Amino acid sequence: MKRNTTLLLLITTLIVTLSCNKEYILINNYTSNSENEILSFSLKKGSFIKDFEISENSILGLIPNHIELDGFELEITISEKATISPDPKSITRIDKPLTFVVTAENGATKTYNIDIKRELSDEKEIISFFIRKDSFTQEFEILENSITGFTPSYIELSDIELEITISDNATISPDPKSITKIDKLLTFIVTAENSTTKTYNIDIRRELSKKNDIISFKIKTTDQTLEASIDNIENKITKKLPTFLNLSNLTTEVNISEKASISPLPIDITDYSSPVNFTVKAENGVEKTYTVTLEHISNSFSNTCNQSNASKWFGGDSRTNAPDISPYDRNVGTGQSVLFQNDTELSSFSIKLESGFKHHETGAPHNETVKLNLDIRNTRGEIISSTITELDSTFLGGWVDFDLSDLQLFFEANTEYIFTWYLIDGANLGVDTGSSAYIDSGNGFCFGQGYSGQSNISLNNNLKNWNTWIKHEWYFNIKLQGKH
Numbered sequence: 001m002k003r004n005t006t007l008l009l010l011i012t013t014l015i016v017t018l019s020c021n022k023e024y025i026l027i028n029n030y031t032s033n034s035e036n037e038i039l040s041f042s043l044k045k046g047s048f049i050k051d052f053e054i055s056e057n058s059i060l061g062l063i064p065n066h067i068e069l070d071g072f073e074l075e076i077t078i079s080e081k082a083t084i085s086p087d088p089k090s091i092t093r094i095d096k097p098l099t100f101v102v103t104a105e106n107g108a109t110k111t112y113n114i115d116i117k118r119e120l121s122d123e124k125e126i127i128s129f130f131i132r133k134d135s136f137t138q139e140f141e142i143l144e145n146s147i148t149g150f151t152p153s154y155i156e157l158s159d160i161e162l163e164i165t166i167s168d169n170a171t172i173s174p175d176p177k178s179i180t181k182i183d184k185l186l187t188f189i190v191t192a193e194n195s196t197t198k199t200y201n202i203d204i205r206r207e208l209s210k211k212n213d214i215i216s217f218k219i220k221t222t223d224q225t226l227e228a229s230i231d232n233i234e235n236k237i238t239k240k241l242p243t244f245l246n247l248s249n250l251t252t253e254v255n256i257s258e259k260a261s262i263s264p265l266p267i268d269i270t271d272y273s274s275p276v277n278f279t280v281k282a283e284n285g286v287e288k289t290y291t292v293t294l295e296h297i298s299n300s301f302s303n304t305c306n307q308s309n310a311s312k313w314f315g316g317d318s319r320t321n322a323p324d325i326s327p328y329d330r331n332v333g334t335g336q337s338v339l340f341q342n343d344t345e346l347s348s349f350s351i352k353l354e355s356g357f358k359h360h361e362t363g364a365p366h367n368e369t370v371k372l373n374l375d376i377r378n379t380r381g382e383i384i385s386s387t388i389t390e391l392d393s394t395f396l397g398g399w400v401d402f403d404l405s406d407l408q409l410f411f412e413a414n415t416e417y418i419f420t421w422y423l424i425d426g427a428n429l430g431v432d433t434g435s436s437a438y439i440d441s442g443n444g445f446c447f448g449q450g451y452s453g454q455s456n457i458s459l460n461n462n463l464k465n466w467n468t469w470i471k472h473e474w475y476f477n478i479k480l481q482g483k484h
Helices: 002-020 022-028
Strands: 038-045 048-051 058-063 073-078 083-085 098-103 109-118 126-133 136-139 146-151 161-166 171-173 186-191 197-206 214-220 225-227 229-231 236-241 251-256 261-263 276-281 287-296 300-304 310-316 330-340 345-353 370-377 383-391 398-403 415-423 431-438 450-456 469-472 478-483
Touching: 038 058, 038 109, 048 058, 073 083, 126 146, 126 197, 161 171, 214 229, 214 236, 214 287, 225 236, 251 261, 310 415, 330 469, 330 478, 345 370, 370 398, 383 398, 415 450
Parallel strands: 058 109, 146 197, 236 287
Antiparallel strands: 038 048, 038 073, 083 098, 098 109, 126 136, 126 161, 171 186, 186 197, 214 225, 214 251, 229 236, 261 276, 276 287, 300 478, 310 330, 310 431, 330 415, 330 450, 345 398, 345 431, 345 478, 370 383, 370 415, 450 469
């Protein structure tokens, strides 16, 4: 009986003790959170936001094709007291699969495989189409699946560059850079990112030229090329020709509009003794007829510049006391430019000398025959033709004529020529006279540019060389006779 009472007392004491420590026992029996789920998954880029469905351990999905897979913010919600690795804030690109590991409070982990892709585009358009050639650029209209049009007639479709813009992420075949010539129909295939295709037919051609002009009409002579006047309103071609040309046997050179044709062929026509008709046909078939009238010049004329108030040294120099000049070394010539207002055929060109040739120191007349040379030059100083005249021992001054009738020279209107003349062998002869001149300014035919030339035996040069001539401020007396 005593033993049972003792046992009962021990049990009672234990129950009381346990009751007093109830709070302590609950704390020590706490269970840690085992949840390790991704509860929500969102992508945010600018104004674009998308939530993705979460499967057991993966997140799959597509975003629109116009949203590139970079520059994102990830918004991920996970289980309470869990952690996620890597930190979603460190992820800005999702252009390849990702793996996130979610760790629960109790250390348990769960792996999520993330595979989000951009939806492949189905856009396959040609957006713009340009042809470039040197400084020329032309854009062509794009229809549903074709591009047609014309380039101007003067733009050949060779050595060109194509500049084509297509939809983003699409490709085009053949490569536009490989096309440098369009001489037939072309086909381009544009392939979208999702592999669908669209075919474009290209039909671009050069516009046929409508030009049907004679651009130039030239008459070829032995020494010259003479250009006729062209009236493209009246469709007339005219030219006054020198009398020494045979109108029944002429050689012409005709230049017409590009791509045009002409009939009859100018090479087959030599007789222009009466008017000749030529028909020019444009590339597009439009025709125009020109009438060519070539005639001999017939109006005789004579122009004289006789006003004189000065004289310039002309010829050799025998002086023994002249400064910086050795005796019998230099020869001095004279020149004058002439601007012809009309087509002109000269029969003679004359100069005026003050007196006969004499020895300067003694004043004794030369009393012998002398020869003078005339060179006719273009404005570059190049000699076109030359002639010589002879003065007999009785010449005392006045006009000296150079006969040009056998030179077959034709001086074109509105063209300047330079006439230069000098005493042949003037340095060795050592005789001189004066070129008659006018020193006051004026206008017109008599006031062309004057020239003075000097050659020296010691310098081994002569007055044929243009570099021995300089401009002179005087206007020299000349006379021209002929037809225009």
